[in-house]
Amino acid sequence: MRTSITRRTFLKGSLAVAGLTIGVSVTPFDHRLLNASEIDSFSPNAFFKITPDNKIAIFVANSEMGQGVLTALSMIIADELEADWKQVQVHQAPARDEYKNPLLGAQIVGGSTSVRGFYEPLRKAGAAGRAMLINAAASTWKAPEDECKAFMGRVKHEKSGRTLTYGQLCLEAAKLQVPQEPPLKNEKEFRYIGKPMPRVDVPEKVSGKAVYGLDVTIKDLHYAVIARPPAYGAKPLSYDEKGAGQIKGVQKVFPVPMGIAVCAKSTSAALKGRDALKVKWDKGVLPDMDSDYIEKSLMEDLNKPAKSVVNTGDVRKAISEANKKIEATYYVPYVAHATMEPMNCTAYVGNDRCEVWAPTQAQTDAQAAASKLSGLPKEKVNIHTTFMGCGLGRRLAPDFVSEAVTISKAVGKPVKLMWTREEDIKYDVFRAPGSHRIEAGLDAQGQLIGWSHKLVSPSIGGVKDGIDFFCLWGLADALDSPMWNNRIQYEIPNLSIEFLISSLPPPVSFWRSVQNGPNAFVIESFIDELAHAAGKDPLEFRLQSLKNNMRARRVLETVAEKAGWGKAIPKGEGRGIAQHACFGTWTAQVAEISVNNKDGTIKVHRIVAAVDCGPVVNPDPLIAQIEGGIINSLSTALKEEVKFADGGVKSSNFDNYPIIRMSEVPEIEVHIVKSTEKMGGIGEVGVPAAAPAVANAFFNATGVRIRRIPLSPKTVMDALKKV
Amino acid sequence: MISLRVNGKNYRVDVPDDTPLLWVIRDYLKLTGTKYGCGIGECGACTVHIDGKAERSCSIPVKEVQGRKILTIEGLSENHPVKKAWIKEQVVQCGYCQPGVIMQVAALLSQRPALNADQIITKMDDVICRCGTYPRIKKGIKTAIQMTEKEVKKS
Numbered sequence: 100m101r102t103s104i105t106r107r108t109f110l111k112g113s114l115a116v117a118g119l120t121i122g123v124s125v126t127p128f129d130h131r132l133l134n135a136s137e138i139d140s141f142s143p144n145a146f147f148k149i150t151p152d153n154k155i156a157i158f159v160a161n162s163e164m165g166q167g168v169l170t171a172l173s174m175i176i177a178d179e180l181e182a183d184w185k186q187v188q189v190h191q192a193p194a195r196d197e198y199k200n201p202l203l204g205a206q207i208v209g210g211s212t213s214v215r216g217f218y219e220p221l222r223k224a225g226a227a228g229r230a231m232l233i234n235a236a237a238s239t240w241k242a243p244e245d246e247c248k249a250f251m252g253r254v255k256h257e258k259s260g261r262t263l264t265y266g267q268l269c270l271e272a273a274k275l276q277v278p279q280e281p282p283l284k285n286e287k288e289f290r291y292i293g294k295p296m297p298r299v300d301v302p303e304k305v306s307g308k309a310v311y312g313l314d315v316t317i318k319d320l321h322y323a324v325i326a327r328p329p330a331y332g333a334k335p336l337s338y339d340e341k342g343a344g345q346i347k348g349v350q351k352v353f354p355v356p357m358g359i360a361v362c363a364k365s366t367s368a369a370l371k372g373r374d375a376l377k378v379k380w381d382k383g384v385l386p387d388m389d390s391d392y393i394e395k396s397l398m399e400d401l402n403k404p405a406k407s408v409v410n411t412g413d414v415r416k417a418i419s420e421a422n423k424k425i426e427a428t429y430y431v432p433y434v435a436h437a438t439m440e441p442m443n444c445t446a447y448v449g450n451d452r453c454e455v456w457a458p459t460q461a462q463t464d465a466q467a468a469a470s471k472l473s474g475l476p477k478e479k480v481n482i483h484t485t486f487m488g489c490g491l492g493r494r495l496a497p498d499f500v501s502e503a504v505t506i507s508k509a510v511g512k513p514v515k516l517m518w519t520r521e522e523d524i525k526y527d528v529f530r531a532p533g534s535h536r537i538e539a540g541l542d543a544q545g546q547l548i549g550w551s552h553k554l555v556s557p558s559i560g561g562v563k564d565g566i567d568f569f570c571l572w573g574l575a576d577a578l579d580s581p582m583w584n585n586r587i588q589y590e591i592p593n594l595s596i597e598f599l600i601s602s603l604p605p606p607v608s609f610w611r612s613v614q615n616g617p618n619a620f621v622i623e624s625f626i627d628e629l630a631h632a633a634g635k636d637p638l639e640f641r642l643q644s645l646k647n648n649m650r651a652r653r654v655l656e657t658v659a660e661k662a663g664w665g666k667a668i669p670k671g672e673g674r675g676i677a678q679h680a681c682f683g684t685w686t687a688q689v690a691e692i693s694v695n696n697k698d699g700t701i702k703v704h705r706i707v708a709a710v711d712c713g714p715v716v717n718p719d720p721l722i723a724q725i726e727g728g729i730i731n732s733l734s735t736a737l738k739e740e741v742k743f744a745d746g747g748v749k750s751s752n753f754d755n756y757p758i759i760r761m762s763e764v765p766e767i768e769v770h771i772v773k774s775t776e777k778m779g780g781i782g783e784v785g786v787p788a789a790a791p792a793v794a795n796a797f798f799n800a801t802g803v804r805i806r807r808i809p810l811s812p813k814t815v816m817d818a819l820k821k822v
Numbered sequence: 823m824i825s826l827r828v829n830g831k832n833y834r835v836d837v838p839d840d841t842p843l844l845w846v847i848r849d850y851l852k853l854t855g856t857k858y859g860c861g862i863g864e865c866g867a868c869t870v871h872i873d874g875k876a877e878r879s880c881s882i883p884v885k886e887v888q889g890r891k892i893l894t895i896e897g898l899s900e901n902h903p904v905k906k907a908w909i910k911e912q913v914v915q916c917g918y919c920q921p922g923v924i925m926q927v928a929a930l931l932s933q934r935p936a937l938n939a940d941q942i943i944t945k946m947d948d949v950i951c952r953c954g955t956y957p958r959i960k961k962g963i964k965t966a967i968q969m970t971e972k973e974v975k976k977s
Contacts, residue, residue, distance in 0.1 A: 300917070301908075304914045305914060306895070307853075307855025307921045310854070311854075311918060439918040439919045439952045439953075440857070486916070489916045489918060753862075753864035761959065761960070
């Protein structure tokens with residue numbers, strides 16, 4: 100993915116080098132040598148600052164996009180620092196090397212790495228502060244350090260009962276050496292970690308005062324929109340620049356790499372100006388491409404030779420000699436992110452600096468893009484990360500930043516670039532579609548002995564030797580690291596996985612859980628087919644191929660018990676199970692549904708989920724993340740599919756790209772399995788198991804297997820009619 | 823010139839009559855709590871109250887609401903039971919849709935005769951939350967009703 104940096108270099112960078120010597124200020128906004136008299140705060144690293152007014156400012160590297168990261172990461176520091184939560188103020192950090200996630204080597208929110216990546220470094224960062232404050236108090240009192248204890252924002256001398264607040268101690272502490280291996284708390288001493296803490300961003304979001312990307316208001320702000328091609332690769336043949344210029348408020352109309360930009364004094368003037376452009380476009384690179392073309396192309400590509408990714412045992416032999424052989428093809432379509440806040444960015448490119456206000460998940464990439472296009476060095480590019488209306492992986496791409504910087508540079512003004520909802524859907528970098536062909540063999544005891552899997556998908560950008568490991572996540576993990584563990588969990592003695600890149604034009608990118616979502620739908624549906632073929636209960640069949648996978652077994656057994664697996668259910672209803680491990684976390688889900696066989700609608704009544712993610716920092720937002728992931732997944736299982744026509748995207752807005760709504764959402768129960776294993780990811784792990792659990796419940800209810808999502812009313816009716 | 827009364831304050835704005843109310847509220851009045859989500863009244867992120875009723879500000883030409891009482895999320899009291907319930911139940915994730923959701927729930931809550939939680943929930947299918955906070959919106963609605971009932975009892 101990215102050049103990884105070790106934890107050691109990270110700590111060296113953020114703690115040691117940055118803040119060691121006396122008088123080097125390393126607040127995130129300032130990095131210069133100070134005279135001792137200039138010290139006005141205590142900031143032993145880039146993550147927090149204590150000032151004499153007894154306030155503690157915590158700087159969170161990761162974008163807050165609803166996952167509660169501002170709170171979770173602050174809790175870790177505050178706990179080890181032994182701060183009083185009431186004195187803590189949380190800030191979103193700027194783009195800087197110190198804020199790169201040690202697991203990724205970049206300042207981005209992705210791969211469900213925020214908490215697990217920063218957990219240990221931030222504990223150390225906080226503990227270093229605590230040790231220095233204790234040290235400062237001990238020297239003030241001329242008392243031995245071990246007689247002084249930190250407690251809720253104060254240091255107390257236990258013998259004499261004297262106390263000093265962190266505010267009173269901070270300037271003395273700032274003169275001390277930063278310890279490299281400060282003593283960490285015993286987990287039993289945790290004050291905040293593991294307790295449900297209210298999220299710090301909720302009150303301002305409820306009040307309406309939270310500033311999202313689109314809400315940025317600065318002096319002399321101009322508003323820009325871009326007229327974009329209706330078909331992939333289409334070029335403008337003509338447009339009415341004069342007509343657009345005549346719209347009141349329109350300032351400038353000019354071509355940009357992505358289309359034609361209209362810059363105006365207000366959003367509505369920019370939109371009207373764009374309408375007046377009446378652009379005529381050529382037909383683009385593949386004018387015949389529509390939804391059928393795409394599906395046909397991907398399914399036909401399954402007949403082409405592919406690259407071998409995994410080849411253990413002898414899969415051909417195992418399947419040919421198997422007692423039972425089962426074969427199926429699956430298809431998963433393009434899905435849009437459709438974040439509630441469409442893409443946007445505000446930029447100002449001045450002579451000597453570039454300011455960017457962006458709802459971005461990827462400060463490192465946003466800064467690099469803005470630097471390149473503004474022509475200014477990285478140090479002169481300030482990324483102000485705003486709140487963002489959902490991330491889902493869409494905001495990892497810096498395309499909207501590039502556009503705003505390009506337009507601001509051209510007009511010499513601060514510019515807010517906005518995408519309309521229609522643009523947001525049509526010019527999305529989608530979740531990649533995929534076609535799958537799987538063959539498997541069962542022995543006489545119904546044990547899975549061979550699995551041959553071919554996947555065709557457009558590339559998400561993780562290509563090495565013709566294999567895109569992002570596309571394979573959930574099936575095979577080319578990184579082969581326990582940190583990701585995005586591979587098929589079943590113990591299959593003869594396993595072959597092959598991959599082929601499709602060259603379809605629609606661009607693809609990361610969508611919550613990446614291809615763990617689509618691939619889990621396929622794997623877990625097919626496992627259900629195998630269980631049925633073996634005449635075994637789907638839970639039992641799974642467990643018999645997970646003999647040594649204790650974490651997978653535990654989530655399956657937990658979810659089965661909590662959901663009442665095996666209990667009778669009313670006629671017309673169905674129950675399905677699925678498990679999936681990814682991002683270092685194990686999950687399982689059970690879905691209960693009913694099917695209306697007159698109109699083909701599926702009603703999901705209940706989802707029960709079990710999650711083993713190791714230690715937990717903030718339990719309530721963690722459960723909210725699982726709930727949200729499940730609901731995203733149900734939306735893709737039942738409704739979402741981007742439609743294409745005439746070489747471009749046909750879907751355009753929520754009236755024709757439906758998203759799951761309130762009455763379609765089931766009761767959701769999330770059970771967090773107590774675990775002392777290594778901390779895993781959370782943000783994305785709710786997604787994979789929900790869609791196959793529903794598809795398996797559909798089979799359980801109807802006896803019909805649907806090998807394609809979404810299970811829309813039409814797809815369901817067509818499938819039921821065939822029987 | 824268009825005259826508007828928003829959150830109890832009078833404004834005069836120089837915009838074309840057909841400008842959607844949403845953009846006037848956001849770009850001219852700088853009340854950015856009201857969000858743009860779809861522009862076609864499908865998602866509810868732009869919901870405001872017009873004479874006490876929840877309406878989609880993206881689909882209303884500003885001319886139509888001259889002289890009418892407009893309330894945005896910023897004008898809804900911080901002590902409003904829906905706002906309090908939303909904090910208590912930690913409903914919000916990214917929060918972008920929530921001003922619209924809160925305004926819609928607040929309007930439904932003030933309906934007379936009073937609606938119960940299930941009746942309100944069935945009227946929430948015209949808002950979209952992409953983060954998937956729907957289960958907590960349901961909880962929030964129930965809590966807001968309890969809070970309202972308590973306040974009524976107190977007074």
